[in-house]
Amino acid sequence: EAAVTQSPRNKVAVTGGKVTLSCNQTNNHNNMYWYRQDTGHGLRLIHYSYGAGSTEKGDIPDGYKASRPSQENFSLILELATPSQTSVYFCASGARGSGNTLYFGEGSRLIVV
Amino acid sequence: QQQVRQSPQSLTVWEGETAILNCSYEDSTFNYFPWYQQFPGEGPALLISIRSVSDKKEDGRFTIFFNKREKKLSLHITDSQPGDSATYFCAASIASSSFSKLVFGQGTSLSVVP
Numbered sequence: 501e502a503a504v505t506q507s508p509r510n511k512v513a514v515t516g517g518k519v520t521l522s523c524n525q526t527n528n529h530n531n532m533y534w535y536r537q538d539t540g541h542g543l544r545l546i547h548y549s550y551g552a553g554s555t556e557k558g559d560i561p562d563g564y565k566a567s568r569p570s571q572e573n574f575s576l577i578l579e580l581a582t583p584s585q586t587s588v589y590f591c592a593s594g595a596r597g598s599g600n601t602l603y604f605g606e607g608s609r610l611i612v613v
Numbered sequence: 614q615q616q617v618r619q620s621p622q623s624l625t626v627w628e629g630e631t632a633i634l635n636c637s638y639e640d641s642t643f644n645y646f647p648w649y650q651q652f653p654g655e656g657p658a659l660l661i662s663i664r665s666v667s668d669k670k671e672d673g674r675f676t677i678f679f680n681k682r683e684k685k686l687s688l689h690i691t692d693s694q695p696g697d698s699a700t701y702f703c704a705a706s707i708a709s710s711s712f713s714k715l716v717f718g719q720g721t722s723l724s725v726v727p
Contacts, residue, residue: 543717599645604656
């Protein structure tokens with residue numbers, strides 16, 4: 501069974517503060533992704549990675565950075581958090597290639613006050 | 614710009630009825646269309662998928678109908694059960710040899726009433 505674990509599961513941050521969301525996968529997948537989920541928008545891709553050391557911008561990267569220090573770990577970094585970044589964030593992993601299943605974590609709920 | 618659109622936003626059906634969830638897309642290069650199911654408090658999970666070379670895919674009570682010419686697809690859930698109550702996301706993939714970048718629709722929230 502594919503396993504993607506996110507931490508923290510819930511976070512309250514202050515405006516202007518730094519937030520790091522972490523993701524770990526034990527599937528040995530090359531590809532990892534960060535999405536945010538908002539009502540009316542579905543899931544939108546923030547950053548993704550082909551493998552350790554690589555990060556690529558997704559469809560809504562502004563205000564976010566990503567880091568992939570190893571095959572297993574992929575972090576999403578909000579250097580200066582804003583209330584508009586209040587959302588639920590999902591990490592996912594997938595095997596190399598098109599048309600492969602994405603395995604999602606359980607999500608990290610972030611509230612920026 | 615919403616490349617993948619779903620309708621309706623929410624749907625309520627009685628137990629035993631067929632639920633029909635609709636999806637349309639804009640980019641003709643999309644060739645892989647998965648549907649993900651999400652229960653409250655959980656991440657989405659793959660339910661069923663279809664490739665553009667097919668016009669129908671069945672898996673038990675779940676069937677995808679695909680119309681390439683009209684760029685439309687639909688998910689039919691027959692004999693709906695209360696346990697099917699969830700949010701369903703239609704997604705589309707841009708063909709790539711090494712990377713699967715999924716574009717998701719807004720989701721349809723399905724409620725099945727006993």
